[in-house]
Amino acid sequence: xxxxxxxxxxxxxxxxxxxxxxxxxxxxxxxxxxxxxxxxxxxxxxxxxxxxxxxxxxxxxxxxxxxxxxxxxxxxxxxxxxxxxxxxxxxxxxxxxxxxxxxxxxxxxxxxxxxxxxxxxxxxxxxxxxxxxxxxxxxxxxxxxxxx
Amino acid sequence: xxxxxxxxxxxxxxxxxxxxxxxxxxxxxxxxxxxxxxxxxxxxxxxxxxxxxxxxxxxxxxxxxxxxxxxxxxxxxxxxxxxxxxxxxxxxxxxxxxxxxxxxxxxxxxxxxxxxxxxxxxxxxxxxxxxxxxxxxxxxxxxxxxxxxxxxxxxxxxxxxxxxxxxxxxxxxxxxxxxxxxxxxxxxxxxxxxxxxxxxxxxxxxxxxxxxxxxxxxxxxxxxxxxxxxxxxxxxxxxxxxxxxxxxxxxxxxxxxxxxxxxxxxxxxxxxxxxxxxxxxxxxxxxxxxxxxxxxxxxxxxxxxxxxxxxxxxxx
Numbered sequence: 001x002x003x004x005x006x007x008x009x010x011x012x013x014x015x016x017x018x019x020x021x022x023x024x025x026x027x028x029x030x031x032x033x034x035x036x037x038x039x040x041x042x043x044x045x046x047x048x049x050x051x052x053x054x055x056x057x058x059x060x061x062x063x064x065x066x067x068x069x070x071x072x073x074x075x076x077x078x079x080x081x082x083x084x085x086x087x088x089x090x091x092x093x094x095x096x097x098x099x100x101x102x103x104x105x106x107x108x109x110x111x112x113x114x115x116x117x118x119x120x121x122x123x124x125x126x127x128x129x130x131x132x133x134x135x136x137x138x139x140x141x142x143x144x145x146x147x148x
Numbered sequence: 149x150x151x152x153x154x155x156x157x158x159x160x161x162x163x164x165x166x167x168x169x170x171x172x173x174x175x176x177x178x179x180x181x182x183x184x185x186x187x188x189x190x191x192x193x194x195x196x197x198x199x200x201x202x203x204x205x206x207x208x209x210x211x212x213x214x215x216x217x218x219x220x221x222x223x224x225x226x227x228x229x230x231x232x233x234x235x236x237x238x239x240x241x242x243x244x245x246x247x248x249x250x251x252x253x254x255x256x257x258x259x260x261x262x263x264x265x266x267x268x269x270x271x272x273x274x275x276x277x278x279x280x281x282x283x284x285x286x287x288x289x290x291x292x293x294x295x296x297x298x299x300x301x302x303x304x305x306x307x308x309x310x311x312x313x314x315x316x317x318x319x320x321x322x323x324x325x326x327x328x329x330x331x332x333x334x335x336x337x338x339x340x341x342x343x344x345x346x347x348x349x350x351x352x353x354x355x356x357x358x359x360x361x362x363x364x365x366x367x368x369x370x371x372x373x374x375x376x377x378x379x380x381x382x383x384x385x386x387x388x389x390x391x392x393x394x395x396x397x398x399x400x401x402x403x404x405x406x407x408x409x410x411x412x413x414x415x416x417x418x419x420x421x422x423x424x425x426x427x428x429x430x431x432x433x434x435x436x437x438x439x440x441x442x443x444x445x446x447x448x449x450x451x452x453x454x455x456x457x458x459x460x461x462x463x464x
């Protein structure tokens with residue numbers, strides 16, 4: 001599969017109070033972003049579990065990201081910081097097994113940032129296109145010292 | 149129950165010699181002169197108004213909505229008191245929307261001159277020999293024209309009042325320009341995503357009085373739907389503990405941002421469904437997976453993952 005016709009599958013775990021609303025706003029603003037993103041709504045990114053992130057990869061997602069509120073603006077005080085920690089932890093796990101931690105990312109945005117939501121979607125699709133299909137879907141595993 | 153109605157105000161411009169020449173004023177100041185000073189109108193031979201001052205630019209991309217109608221209203225008011233006064237309105241696009249369109253026509257009939265300018269070629273305002281000189285391109289005669297008016301009125305932008313502290317306190321979102329953002333533009337126009345907080349008026353976006361009144365009535369009605377009930381049912385999104393699995397490790401007690409979980413007399417964690425805000429932090433942190441957040445149980449989230457990129461596809 002060449003880089004051109006590879007369409008990444010990406011799962012976005014979105015907080016109900018920011019990124020999920022931002023996605024809605026992106027729609028209202030008629031912004032264009034790649035159709036590779038599939039959204040799973042959570043009440044707060046603090047609900048996201050390493051288990052969920054890994055299962056998404058296991059199911060064949062080439063990339064996964066968590067989109068929560070701006071730091072300090074979490075609707076539930078500090079859920080997004082907990083999510084950040086878990087994403088960092090999961091990235092480490094993915095690196096250890098040669099999967100590539102950069103397939104997973106945490107983003108912050110507010111409900112007003114429809115444009116940012118579309119940007120993040122584009123950014124993530126471009127990144128995953130460069131990385132190629134996930135090792136689970138027959139892509140290359142990453143060895144130490146491999147360039148991104 | 150909170151209704152956010154902090155309002156807005158008129159931007160004090162920092163261009164077109166505002167604050168440097170006393171004959172340069174905003175629409176509100178001009179209106180005050182018209183109403184309060186009986187001699188003011190008679191002394192005006194020529195008045196120039198500049199529209200879109202501080203709105204629809206890089207910094208504030210939005211339209212302030214009220215300035216076109218205010219300019220037309222004040223032009224007509226001046227014309228009524230002093231029919232000989234010449235009024236020239238330099239505009240980008242006239243938006244006297246809704247039922248205010250007839251006033252625009254009336255203003256044209258009474259001889260108010262409307263001249264369009266391009267944002268790349270804004271009118272130039274300077275002092276020449278103690279007079280106020282305004283130079284602009286007149287597209288119908290295709291020439292640069294200079295006018296020496298008695299008063300220059302700036303239709304400046306509507307801006308929100310200082311509300312950052314309030315936004316942080318209530319944890320409600322604002323747009324980049326400082327106006328509060330509703331939960332959904334079309335489906336929940338006066339609600340915030342947070343229950344029990346509503347928004348109306350200029351706090352939300354620039355709008356005229358009729359629109360503010362309509363929105364205020366909507367916000368009050370939305371608040372009324374809650375206040376009218378003797379009891380309200382809380383959402384079902386709450387955390388539930390499986391006592392069989394709970395080891396009373398206190399992780400949830402420490403993790404909960406609202407200090408809801410307690411260890412009960414049976415030595416197990418207990419979460420009061422009325423106090424629970426439903427964020428799911430405890431469910432994610434619980435090392436024994438003894439807590440599940442209703443509607444977002446692990447099996448449900450995992451089922452969503454499976455459904456999106458199902459396992460059959462992986463094999464293919």
